[in-house]
Amino acid sequence: MTGAAEADFDRLLPLLSTMGTTVRRMGPLGSGSLAKACNQLIVGTTTAALAEAAELAERSGMDVAALYEVLSGGLAGSRVLEVVGPRLAARNYHPTGPAKFMQKDLTFVLDSAAAVGAAVPMARAGVELYAELTRQGLGDQDLAVVRQAISNISDNIHAGTK
Numbered sequence: 001m002t003g004a005a006e007a008d009f010d011r012l013l014p015l016l017s018t019m020g021t022t023v024r025r026m027g028p029l030g031s032g033s034l035a036k037a038c039n040q041l042i043v044g045t046t047t048a049a050l051a052e053a054a055e056l057a058e059r060s061g062m063d064v065a066a067l068y069e070v071l072s073g074g075l076a077g078s079r080v081l082e083v084v085g086p087r088l089a090a091r092n093y094h095p096t097g098p099a100k101f102m103q104k105d106l107t108f109v110l111d112s113a114a115a116v117g118a119a120v121p122m123a124r125a126g127v128e129l130y131a132e133l134t135r136q137g138l139g140d141q142d143l144a145v146v147r148q149a150i151s152n153i154s155d156n157i158h159a160g161t162k
Contacts, residue, residue, distance in 0.1 A: 100139030
């Protein structure tokens, strides 16, 4: 994912091809960063949706790993489910990358969207959720810790109804 003038990209393509298997010019300078941000938007919000599904399933008496197995065979199946799902199901939050960086990435999405007048409501919700995760002191753990953040929010909601 590279942003560059076409002529510059064409000139640098042989070098860039040594750094990755899929090298694409995404548009003008800055487009590579925005493409990465779009990736993070999808990863961050999909992980959060999977965590919400896990919370709902577990509190309803379902086996989360079994749910994810069934989901993986349908339209909800994704690379995010394949990679992050097992960590979510096992509540394994050993860091592969700190969750706190997702708030930064999604804030970049919000800023980029504001600059061009694009609506990104999922990014906005993600920024709020990952900010809450950081406030809960979970930001240095793996992205899958968003499940614990959602569980903590659920506990607070449930405690408020007693």
